[in-house]
Amino acid sequence: MARTPDSAESHPTGRGTARPMNSTAHGRVEPTWGGDATDNAHPTPQANAANAANAANAANAAEDDTTGAGNANGGGPRPVDAFRALHHGRSPDDPLVLPGPWDAASARAFVAAGFPALATPGAGVAASLGYEDGRTPPAEMFAAVARIVRAVRPLGVPVSADIDDGYGLPAAELVERLLETGAIGCNLDDSGPGKVLKDPRRHADWLAEIRASAGDRLFLNARVDTFVRGVPDVAAAIERALLYEAAGADCVYPIGAPPAALPVMRAGGVKGPVNMVASAAGPADVLRNGFRELGELGATRITFGPGLLLRTTTALTDLGRSLL
Numbered sequence: 001m002a003r004t005p006d007s008a009e010s011h012p013t014g015r016g017t018a019r020p021m022n023s024t025a026h027g028r029v030e031p032t033w034g035g036d037a038t039d040n041a042h043p044t045p046q047a048n049a050a051n052a053a054n055a056a057n058a059a060n061a062a063e064d065d066t067t068g069a070g071n072a073n074g075g076g077p078r079p080v081d082a083f084r085a086l087h088h089g090r091s092p093d094d095p096l097v098l099p100g101p102w103d104a105a106s107a108r109a110f111v112a113a114g115f116p117a118l119a120t121p122g123a124g125v126a127a128s129l130g131y132e133d134g135r136t137p138p139a140e141m142f143a144a145v146a147r148i149v150r151a152v153r154p155l156g157v158p159v160s161a162d163i164d165d166g167y168g169l170p171a172a173e174l175v176e177r178l179l180e181t182g183a184i185g186c187n188l189d190d191s192g193p194g195k196v197l198k199d200p201r202r203h204a205d206w207l208a209e210i211r212a213s214a215g216d217r218l219f220l221n222a223r224v225d226t227f228v229r230g231v232p233d234v235a236a237a238i239e240r241a242l243l244y245e246a247a248g249a250d251c252v253y254p255i256g257a258p259p260a261a262l263p264v265m266r267a268g269g270v271k272g273p274v275n276m277v278a279s280a281a282g283p284a285d286v287l288r289n290g291f292r293e294l295g296e297l298g299a300t301r302i303t304f305g306p307g308l309l310l311r312t313t314t315a316l317t318d319l320g321r322s323l324l
Contacts, residue, residue: 079158080184083117084219087251087273087300095276095295097302098160102128102309103144104151111157119221120148122162122187123306133306134193138167142181149182160185160219165192171209175218185219187253190240197229204243211248221275222249227256234261238268245272251300253277262298273300280307 077085086096100121101107107118123133125144131137136144145161152159161183166174178186188210190203207222214220222244226237234257241252253275254261265274276299278290291302 078184079156080217080219083158083160083184084250086117087219090295090300092296092298093292095291095299095302097291100124100162100304100306100308101148101159102306104147106309106312107148107151107159111152111155115157117158117160118148118152119160119185119187119303120145120162121304121306121309122164124309125162127306127309134164134195136164138163138169138177141167142177145178145183146181153182158184160187160221162187165189165198166206166210171206172213175210175213179214179217184217185221185250187221187223189223189225190244191225191229195229197225197231200240200243203240204247207244207247207249219251220249221251221253222247224252224254225256227254227258227261234264235268237261238265238270241265241270241274242268245270251275253303255305259294259297262294266298274298275301275303277305278302278307280304280311 090096096117097115098117098119099110099113099115101110101118102121102124110118122136122141125141126133126136129136129140129144131140141161141163145159145163148161149159159182161178161181163174163178163186166188169177188207190200191197207220210218211220222241224237224240224244226233226240231237237254237257241254244252249272251273252270254265255277257265257276259276262274262276276294278287278294280287294302
Protein backbone atom coordinates (compact mmCIF):
# COMPACT_ATOMS: atom_id res chain seq x y z
CA MET A 1 0.00 0.00 0.00
CA ALA A 2 1.26 3.50 -0.79
CA ARG A 3 2.32 5.73 2.07
CA THR A 4 2.82 9.44 2.68
CA PRO A 5 6.24 10.96 3.19
CA ASP A 6 6.87 11.16 6.90
CA SER A 7 7.23 14.54 8.49
CA ALA A 8 10.65 16.00 9.18
CA GLU A 9 10.11 15.44 12.90
CA SER A 10 10.19 11.72 13.51
CA HIS A 11 8.55 10.19 16.58
CA PRO A 12 11.02 9.45 19.35
CA THR A 13 10.62 5.71 19.01
CA GLY A 14 11.87 3.55 21.79
CA ARG A 15 10.90 6.13 24.39
CA GLY A 16 7.21 7.05 24.56
CA THR A 17 7.04 10.82 24.85
CA ALA A 18 7.70 13.67 22.51
CA ARG A 19 10.48 16.03 23.41
CA PRO A 20 9.46 18.56 26.07
CA MET A 21 7.23 21.43 25.07
CA ASN A 22 7.10 24.64 27.06
CA SER A 23 3.79 25.90 25.74
CA THR A 24 1.26 25.73 22.95
CA ALA A 25 -0.75 28.23 20.97
CA HIS A 26 -3.39 27.86 23.68
CA GLY A 27 -0.97 28.84 26.41
CA ARG A 28 -0.81 25.40 28.01
CA VAL A 29 2.36 24.56 29.88
CA GLU A 30 3.89 21.09 29.97
CA PRO A 31 3.59 19.64 33.51
CA THR A 32 6.83 18.63 35.16
CA TRP A 33 5.93 14.95 34.81
CA GLY A 34 5.30 15.23 31.07
CA GLY A 35 8.88 15.56 29.86
CA ASP A 36 11.31 13.25 28.14
CA ALA A 37 11.18 9.65 29.30
CA THR A 38 14.77 8.85 28.36
CA ASP A 39 15.79 8.76 32.01
CA ASN A 40 13.47 5.77 32.48
CA ALA A 41 14.46 3.70 29.48
CA HIS A 42 15.58 0.21 30.46
CA PRO A 43 18.50 -1.53 28.77
CA THR A 44 16.22 -4.08 27.14
CA PRO A 45 16.10 -5.37 23.56
CA GLN A 46 13.12 -3.08 22.97
CA ALA A 47 15.43 -0.08 22.86
CA ASN A 48 16.65 -1.31 19.49
CA ALA A 49 13.19 -0.55 18.10
CA ALA A 50 14.26 3.05 17.53
CA ASN A 51 16.69 2.15 14.76
CA ALA A 52 14.25 -0.23 13.14
CA ALA A 53 11.46 2.34 13.29
CA ASN A 54 13.65 5.01 11.72
CA ALA A 55 14.44 2.59 8.93
CA ALA A 56 10.73 1.90 8.46
CA ASN A 57 10.04 5.63 8.27
CA ALA A 58 12.73 6.11 5.67
CA ALA A 59 11.39 3.23 3.60
CA ASN A 60 7.92 4.75 3.64
CA ALA A 61 9.05 8.28 2.91
CA ALA A 62 9.04 7.93 -0.88
CA GLU A 63 5.57 6.41 -1.12
CA ASP A 64 2.13 7.98 -1.34
CA ASP A 65 -0.40 7.42 1.44
CA THR A 66 -4.01 6.33 1.18
CA THR A 67 -4.62 5.97 4.93
CA GLY A 68 -5.73 8.36 7.62
CA ALA A 69 -2.16 8.48 8.92
CA GLY A 70 -1.10 10.52 5.93
CA ASN A 71 -1.41 14.21 5.26
CA ALA A 72 -5.01 14.96 4.33
CA ASN A 73 -4.77 18.64 5.08
CA GLY A 74 -3.12 19.98 1.97
CA GLY A 75 0.29 20.65 3.49
CA GLY A 76 -0.74 20.88 7.14
CA PRO A 77 0.31 18.41 9.85
CA ARG A 78 -0.59 14.78 9.37
CA PRO A 79 -3.61 13.66 11.43
CA VAL A 80 -1.37 11.38 13.50
CA ASP A 81 0.95 14.30 14.30
CA ALA A 82 -2.00 16.50 15.30
CA PHE A 83 -3.33 13.68 17.49
CA ARG A 84 0.05 13.11 19.13
CA ALA A 85 0.41 16.84 19.81
CA LEU A 86 -2.90 16.84 21.72
CA HIS A 87 -1.19 14.73 24.38
CA HIS A 88 1.62 17.21 25.09
CA GLY A 89 1.90 20.72 26.42
CA ARG A 90 -1.24 20.40 28.53
CA SER A 91 -1.86 21.95 31.91
CA PRO A 92 -2.49 19.30 34.59
CA ASP A 93 -6.01 20.64 35.13
CA ASP A 94 -6.82 20.28 31.43
CA PRO A 95 -6.46 16.61 30.41
CA LEU A 96 -7.42 15.55 26.90
CA VAL A 97 -10.96 14.12 26.92
CA LEU A 98 -11.62 11.59 24.15
CA PRO A 99 -15.15 10.25 23.70
CA GLY A 100 -15.60 6.72 22.41
CA PRO A 101 -17.87 6.31 19.36
CA TRP A 102 -19.24 2.87 18.65
CA ASP A 103 -20.53 3.57 15.13
CA ALA A 104 -20.57 6.24 12.45
CA ALA A 105 -23.61 8.06 13.85
CA SER A 106 -22.17 8.39 17.36
CA ALA A 107 -18.85 9.53 15.87
CA ARG A 108 -20.54 12.35 13.98
CA ALA A 109 -22.46 13.33 17.12
CA PHE A 110 -19.27 13.67 19.16
CA VAL A 111 -17.61 15.71 16.43
CA ALA A 112 -20.68 17.95 16.26
CA ALA A 113 -20.28 18.48 20.01
CA GLY A 114 -16.79 19.86 19.38
CA PHE A 115 -14.34 17.09 20.26
CA PRO A 116 -11.05 17.34 18.30
CA ALA A 117 -10.36 13.59 18.24
CA LEU A 118 -12.04 10.26 18.98
CA ALA A 119 -10.97 6.93 20.50
CA THR A 120 -13.18 3.93 19.84
CA PRO A 121 -13.91 1.59 22.79
CA GLY A 122 -13.48 -2.11 22.03
CA ALA A 123 -16.33 -3.06 24.35
CA GLY A 124 -18.62 -0.41 22.86
CA VAL A 125 -17.97 -1.44 19.27
CA ALA A 126 -18.40 -5.09 20.27
CA ALA A 127 -21.79 -4.33 21.83
CA SER A 128 -22.89 -2.41 18.75
CA LEU A 129 -22.05 -5.47 16.63
CA GLY A 130 -23.74 -7.95 18.97
CA TYR A 131 -20.60 -9.42 20.59
CA GLU A 132 -19.25 -9.64 24.10
CA ASP A 133 -16.18 -7.56 24.88
CA GLY A 134 -13.10 -9.21 23.42
CA ARG A 135 -15.09 -11.54 21.17
CA THR A 136 -15.38 -9.37 18.04
CA PRO A 137 -13.85 -11.09 14.99
CA PRO A 138 -10.93 -8.98 13.77
CA ALA A 139 -12.41 -8.50 10.29
CA GLU A 140 -15.58 -7.03 11.81
CA MET A 141 -13.64 -4.81 14.21
CA PHE A 142 -11.44 -3.39 11.45
CA ALA A 143 -14.52 -2.83 9.25
CA ALA A 144 -16.32 -1.01 12.07
CA VAL A 145 -13.29 1.22 12.69
CA ALA A 146 -13.10 2.00 8.96
CA ARG A 147 -16.75 3.11 8.94
CA ILE A 148 -16.16 5.40 11.92
CA VAL A 149 -13.07 6.91 10.31
CA ARG A 150 -14.92 7.41 7.03
CA ALA A 151 -17.72 9.26 8.83
CA VAL A 152 -15.45 11.91 10.35
CA ARG A 153 -12.39 12.08 8.10
CA PRO A 154 -13.94 14.84 5.91
CA LEU A 155 -14.29 16.86 9.12
CA GLY A 156 -10.57 16.53 9.87
CA VAL A 157 -11.02 14.55 13.10
CA PRO A 158 -8.49 11.76 13.80
CA VAL A 159 -9.61 8.40 15.22
CA SER A 160 -7.68 6.00 17.42
CA ALA A 161 -9.02 2.45 17.67
CA ASP A 162 -9.22 -0.09 20.47
CA ILE A 163 -8.22 -3.37 18.83
CA ASP A 164 -8.26 -5.56 21.94
CA ASP A 165 -5.04 -7.58 22.28
CA GLY A 166 -4.20 -7.51 18.58
CA TYR A 167 -5.96 -10.80 17.75
CA GLY A 168 -2.72 -12.75 17.67
CA LEU A 169 -1.70 -11.07 14.41
CA PRO A 170 1.97 -10.57 13.54
CA ALA A 171 3.07 -7.00 14.17
CA ALA A 172 3.51 -6.05 10.51
CA GLU A 173 0.09 -7.43 9.53
CA LEU A 174 -1.62 -5.72 12.45
CA VAL A 175 -0.08 -2.37 11.49
CA GLU A 176 -1.05 -2.78 7.83
CA ARG A 177 -4.66 -3.69 8.61
CA LEU A 178 -5.02 -0.85 11.08
CA LEU A 179 -3.60 1.70 8.66
CA GLU A 180 -5.98 0.45 5.99
CA THR A 181 -8.91 1.53 8.20
CA GLY A 182 -7.56 5.09 8.27
CA ALA A 183 -7.06 5.05 12.05
CA ILE A 184 -4.07 6.96 13.38
CA GLY A 185 -3.60 5.04 16.62
CA CYS A 186 -4.65 2.09 18.72
CA ASN A 187 -5.14 0.65 22.19
CA LEU A 188 -3.48 -2.71 22.78
CA ASP A 189 -4.29 -4.82 25.85
CA ASP A 190 -1.62 -6.72 27.75
CA SER A 191 -3.97 -9.52 28.72
CA GLY A 192 -5.27 -12.01 26.21
CA PRO A 193 -7.83 -14.79 25.87
CA GLY A 194 -9.13 -15.88 29.23
CA LYS A 195 -8.24 -12.44 30.61
CA VAL A 196 -4.77 -13.68 31.59
CA LEU A 197 -1.96 -11.16 31.89
CA LYS A 198 0.76 -11.54 29.28
CA ASP A 199 4.42 -11.73 30.19
CA PRO A 200 5.40 -8.04 30.30
CA ARG A 201 8.79 -8.42 28.59
CA ARG A 202 7.42 -10.53 25.76
CA HIS A 203 4.58 -8.06 25.34
CA ALA A 204 7.09 -5.20 25.28
CA ASP A 205 9.03 -7.02 22.57
CA TRP A 206 5.83 -7.28 20.52
CA LEU A 207 5.07 -3.59 21.04
CA ALA A 208 8.59 -2.80 19.85
CA GLU A 209 7.90 -4.82 16.68
CA ILE A 210 4.72 -2.83 16.13
CA ARG A 211 6.59 0.44 16.58
CA ALA A 212 9.27 -0.74 14.16
CA SER A 213 6.64 -1.64 11.54
CA ALA A 214 4.57 1.50 12.04
CA GLY A 215 7.35 4.02 12.43
CA ASP A 216 5.67 7.23 13.58
CA ARG A 217 2.48 6.58 11.60
CA LEU A 218 0.54 5.24 14.61
CA PHE A 219 -0.03 6.50 18.15
CA LEU A 220 0.38 3.49 20.45
CA ASN A 221 -1.63 3.44 23.68
CA ALA A 222 -0.37 0.46 25.68
CA ARG A 223 -2.87 -0.83 28.19
CA VAL A 224 -1.66 -2.03 31.58
CA ASP A 225 -4.23 -4.56 32.80
CA THR A 226 -2.85 -5.42 36.23
CA PHE A 227 -5.56 -3.61 38.20
CA VAL A 228 -8.45 -5.19 36.29
CA ARG A 229 -6.83 -8.64 36.52
CA GLY A 230 -6.62 -8.69 40.30
CA VAL A 231 -3.09 -7.34 40.82
CA PRO A 232 -3.50 -4.19 42.95
CA ASP A 233 0.25 -3.65 43.49
CA VAL A 234 1.14 -0.34 41.85
CA ALA A 235 4.74 -1.51 41.46
CA ALA A 236 3.58 -4.18 39.00
CA ALA A 237 1.83 -1.53 36.92
CA ILE A 238 4.92 0.70 36.99
CA GLU A 239 7.14 -2.15 35.80
CA ARG A 240 4.90 -2.78 32.81
CA ALA A 241 4.42 0.91 32.02
CA LEU A 242 8.18 1.56 31.93
CA LEU A 243 8.79 -1.46 29.70
CA TYR A 244 6.07 -0.33 27.29
CA GLU A 245 7.39 3.24 27.18
CA ALA A 246 10.86 1.91 26.42
CA ALA A 247 9.37 -0.23 23.64
CA GLY A 248 7.96 2.84 21.92
CA ALA A 249 4.46 3.33 23.37
CA ASP A 250 3.23 6.92 23.11
CA CYS A 251 0.94 6.51 26.10
CA VAL A 252 0.25 3.95 28.83
CA TYR A 253 -3.22 3.07 30.07
CA PRO A 254 -3.48 1.54 33.56
CA ILE A 255 -7.14 0.66 33.16
CA GLY A 256 -8.99 0.32 36.44
CA ALA A 257 -6.26 2.02 38.45
CA PRO A 258 -7.51 3.91 41.50
CA PRO A 259 -6.85 7.64 41.23
CA ALA A 260 -4.39 7.41 44.14
CA ALA A 261 -2.15 5.19 42.00
CA LEU A 262 -1.44 8.03 39.54
CA PRO A 263 1.01 10.07 41.66
CA VAL A 264 2.71 6.82 42.71
CA MET A 265 3.21 5.87 39.06
CA ARG A 266 4.58 9.33 38.30
CA ALA A 267 6.95 9.12 41.24
CA GLY A 268 7.97 5.66 40.03
CA GLY A 269 9.27 7.08 36.76
CA VAL A 270 6.31 7.04 34.36
CA LYS A 271 6.82 10.35 32.56
CA GLY A 272 4.94 9.94 29.31
CA PRO A 273 1.22 10.47 28.71
CA VAL A 274 -1.10 8.38 30.89
CA ASN A 275 -4.67 7.44 29.95
CA MET A 276 -7.29 6.99 32.69
CA VAL A 277 -10.82 5.72 32.31
CA ALA A 278 -13.60 7.83 33.83
CA SER A 279 -17.25 7.23 34.55
CA ALA A 280 -19.80 8.65 32.11
CA ALA A 281 -22.57 8.62 34.72
CA GLY A 282 -23.69 11.72 36.57
CA PRO A 283 -24.19 15.44 35.95
CA ALA A 284 -21.86 17.08 33.45
CA ASP A 285 -20.33 19.48 35.99
CA VAL A 286 -19.48 16.59 38.31
CA LEU A 287 -17.88 14.70 35.43
CA ARG A 288 -15.80 17.70 34.39
CA ASN A 289 -14.59 18.17 37.96
CA GLY A 290 -13.59 14.51 37.98
CA PHE A 291 -11.59 14.97 34.77
CA ARG A 292 -9.73 17.90 36.29
CA GLU A 293 -8.96 15.98 39.47
CA LEU A 294 -7.55 13.05 37.47
CA GLY A 295 -5.41 15.47 35.46
CA GLU A 296 -4.03 17.08 38.60
CA LEU A 297 -3.11 13.62 39.92
CA GLY A 298 -1.15 12.84 36.76
CA ALA A 299 -3.54 11.76 33.99
CA THR A 300 -2.90 13.15 30.51
CA ARG A 301 -6.04 11.92 28.80
CA ILE A 302 -9.47 10.64 29.78
CA THR A 303 -11.54 7.98 28.03
CA PHE A 304 -14.75 6.23 29.02
CA GLY A 305 -14.59 2.64 27.83
CA PRO A 306 -18.16 1.66 26.88
CA GLY A 307 -19.59 4.18 29.37
CA LEU A 308 -21.00 6.63 26.83
CA LEU A 309 -22.69 3.79 24.93
CA LEU A 310 -24.24 2.47 28.16
CA ARG A 311 -25.51 5.94 29.08
CA THR A 312 -26.96 6.38 25.61
CA THR A 313 -28.71 3.01 25.53
CA THR A 314 -30.18 3.70 29.00
CA ALA A 315 -31.57 6.98 27.69
CA LEU A 316 -33.00 5.20 24.64
CA THR A 317 -34.65 2.60 26.85
CA ASP A 318 -36.23 5.36 28.94
CA LEU A 319 -37.41 7.11 25.78
CA GLY A 320 -38.86 3.89 24.44
CA ARG A 321 -40.76 3.25 27.65
CA SER A 322 -42.20 6.75 27.52
CA LEU A 323 -43.65 5.98 24.09
CA LEU A 324 -45.54 2.86 25.18
